[in-house]
Amino acid sequence: MRPVSYAVPASVDEALAAIADLPGAKFLGGGTNLVDLMREGIEAPDVLVDVTRLPLAEITETADGGLRIGSGVRNTDLAAHPLLRGRYPVVAQAVVMGASGQIRNMATVGGNLLQRTRCLYFYDQAAACNKRERGAGCDAAAGHNRMGAILGASEHCVAVHPSDLAVALVLLDAQVEVVSRSGTRTISVGDFHRLPGQTPDVDTTLAADELVTAVLLPPEPLALRSRYRKVRDRASYAFALVSVAAALEVRDDSVTQVRVALGGVAHKPWxxxxxxxxxxxxxxxDEEFERAARAELAQAVGGPDTEFKIGLAVRTITATLRRLRDEGGAA
Known part of the structure; x- marks a missing residue:
């Protein structure tokens, strides 16, 4: 690793000044992704601006009955919070399935949303990767890409976003609160991450001088009937081949409300x-669940290594909705 300076701002304003005024500066949260990328030479910041000591680690109830989750909240604390577990079980389940206990103890909510793709070719400096260097090419497209995208990919990138938390947040129409010297704004989690298009090196719609300060969960009664299901190669810590966040309400044996978001299938939560x-x-x-799942996956494009994910996604969606129905999706 190359030499890097380290700054510990005492306030959000100091952090924003550091990121704006220090060339090559990057925010450092738990470091579970950024430090890995620095070791591999993929990220090379000149200055690390440590934001873990800022007052951004609280979970509070909002006036409308939602939750405001500070970006510095550790994933372990998030998953264990009684209000989150009681009102938004899909989020707690996604966080627990997202990483090992050791990583959850370090990782933060903001860092989880900002983690970069875990594509093997992105980490391999000998491989061509448009996400690492725009215009370099994408060796993953014709290579071994079993973890690759089947939805929303482009010729420039077939990687998928690794976050489990983000999939659950997309399901719930959560908002990301960000701040810069220009002020505060909110971004829908669904709009926070980008599909690759021609610029897969640009991961999010976040500006370079903005700091994620919180995630806002709206009040959502349907979230009480929600579940996260993750299919992976091993039961211990592993990234999703396919994951499903779903919420379901049934009245008189008919679906009155349903939401589904997918992970492991696209460059962003789908x-x-x-x-x-x-x-x-x-x-x-079950037949209607499967029919609707197949309609969603009709736009999927699989390759030699990823064709299996289309059928896997259909089966996982169907199984998740079935379980929600059988557990009491009736209102």
């Missing part, structure tokens, strides 16, 4: 809007 539209108002049967 909201299954086609499925939601087709399934609403239909009978809450």
């Amino acid at each position: 909201r299954a809007t086609v499925l939601e539209e087709q399934l609403t108002g239909r009978s809450a049967t």
